[in-house]
Amino acid sequence: MEKRILRAAVQVFARKSYHGSSIAEIAEEAGLATGTIYLYFRRKEDLLLSLFENTLRPYLHHCEPLIQALPPGLPQLRKLVELQFQFFEQDRAQARVFQIHAREVNPTLKPSISRTLAHYHQIIDRVVEAGVSSGKFSPHIDQFLARQLVFSGLDSLVTHWVLADRPYPLSRHLEPWCAMLARALGAESAFAETSPSQEQDHVG
The missing domain is CATH 1.10.10.60 (Homeodomain-like)
Incomplete structure (x- = not known):
């Protein structure tokens, strides 16, 4: 029920x-x-919190071992991005709630949402740390800035996709975005050169 x-x-x-x-x-x-x-x-607030707990938490527990099973560096980074795109692409209505309407909540509810997001931040941190310690990413990158780059970039791409006038495959951003992240993190080039995704879908 x-x-x-x-x-x-x-x-x-x-x-x-x-x-x-x-x-x-x-x-x-x-x-x-x-x-x-x-x-x-x-309360209505309980519904929104339950959505986060019953949807995002299982997703994070599901994707973490899939990421960790891969070699550190670019393979883990690509899997992280791929899984997030797949998660949102499978349910556009749910993606809209998470990306747009969850930001409308009363400030008193935000700590509960932030606790769930903190788990995602930890997954990103582990990917970056593993990449650095294995020599696949630059040893000079700032851990906090790297996490913000990955998280905020994905957040922005998904939000643009949710608000686009015409639906398009979110997965089309996968290779270009991973290639950009690889360069930003000082990784050796392991992605084929890809042209930027065409900006044909404008928020309207």
Whole structure:
């Protein structure tokens, strides 16, 4: 039942925004009585937090061993980017909620969301650290700046994809973005030269 409610919440949040939606609308989307929602979630905020905990956390636990199983450096970095693109591409409505509407939440909820994101930051840190210690990345890169580059760049690409007027494969950014990250992290060239993805999909 909780999954059914959360699925309905994703659709309503994506369509009407977090602040523009109500528990009653989520109940209608789920085909349930409003009172039934309150048996599982006391507030609308609880729905959003549950989305993070029930979706992002399992994803992170799933992808971490897949990344660590690869050689350090570019293989791990590419897998990190590939998995994130796949995660968001499989559910555009959910991606819109995470990228756009989760930023609308009351500031009191942000620490809970940040704790989940901190796990993702740790995964990025481990990829960078492994690349440096193995000699695949430059020993002179700043750990914090490297993490911000990877995280913020991916965040921006996914947000642009969510807001694009015309849907396009998010995966088209994979090779160009990995090649740029490789150069930024001082990696030996291991990606074929790729032309930048054409900016044909404008936010409108």
